[in-house]
Amino acid sequence: MTTSYELAHPLFAEALRERGLDVEVRRFPDETRTAQQAAQAIGCQVAEIVKSLVFAADGVPVLVLMDGSSRVDVESVRRELGAGEVTRADARVVRETTGYAIGGVPPFGHRTATRVLADRGLLGHAVVWAAAGDPHTVFALDPATLIAQAGGVLVDVRERTA
Structure with missing residues (x-):
């Protein structure tokens, strides 16, 4: 493992610089x-x-931020957005929308402005880790700052287990 701000995907590194985030x-x-x-x-x-x-x-x-041990309840996302149908985006749409490949999508610093829903469960941690633009890089941030930087709206969209 190596560490450096500049190891992030160039698009994400630029987003960090623009926001003045030192991660x-x-x-x-x-x-x-x-x-x-x-x-x-x-x-x-x-x-x-x-x-x-x-x-x-x-x-x-639409981007949904979810903790790694939970699944997204697609019906809850649909209700939250008032949408008729919600489906997983395919790899092409993910790359066109965010500028990153699946498995490396960071929570912000995307190619296009996208609505962001952040599951409230993320706030249960002091620090969370997210992709920094490719499948080999990560960064840590407190969840409230991460959600704010993503422009996320706090929601409850975690799949509940019986």
Whole structure:
């Protein structure tokens, strides 16, 4: 693992500079594409990983920020947005919308302005880790700042287990 602000994807590094955020970006030799892979590489709990997931609400991309140990309740997202249909966006839409490939999408610093929903459960952690623009890089930030930087609206869209 190596650490440096400049190890982030160039688009994300620019977003960090524009926001004046001083975060440490960590690069790992192995991919951290999944929450489990990221948690193992970092040495944290899976719930401390932020998944940046792109959905399409009536065809319009929306980003959902969710902790790594939970699943998104798509019906809750649909209700929250007042949409007729919500589906997972395909890889092409994710890249066109965010500028990043699936597995490396950060919570902010995207190519286009996208509506962001952040699950309230993220606030249960002192620090969370998110992708820094590619499947080998991550950064840490307190969840309230991360959500604010993403322009996220706090919602409850976590899938509930019986």
